[in-house]
Amino acid sequence: MTIPANVAAFIAAQRKVLDELEKFVETPEYRRLLAAAGPMLVAEDPQPWLAQWLIEPCHGFDGLHMDLAMQPGGVERVEQYLKWMSTFVVS
Numbered sequence: 001m002t003i004p005a006n007v008a009a010f011i012a013a014q015r016k017v018l019d020e021l022e023k024f025v026e027t028p029e030y031r032r033l034l035a036a037a038g039p040m041l042v043a044e045d046p047q048p049w050l051a052q053w054l055i056e057p058c059h060g061f062d063g064l065h066m067d068l069a070m071q072p073g074g075v076e077r078v079e080q081y082l083k084w085m086s087t088f089v090v091s
Contacts, residue, residue, distance in 0.1 A: 040086035
């Protein structure tokens with residue numbers, strides 16, 4: 001069976017996102033975001049959650065959370081958002 005072109009395009013796009021995530025996880029910016037996410041996920045390892053969240057669409061931004069974090073000043077914005085989210089989860 002041949003993979004339909006639209007499915008092959010989807011798979012290729014997902015591979016590209018995961019390749020970008022793999023590179024991003026090795027950066028100091030990722031470690032900063034991990035530190036910001038950690039308090040709201042005290043009972044579990046925050047890394048799988050953060051990895052998944054980073055490749056989800058970012059509301060109010062045309063792209064993924066990871067895309068925003070890679071923009072100039074973006075890591076600060078994403079870090080602040082994670083800290084804001086943690087105040088509701090930890091409280």
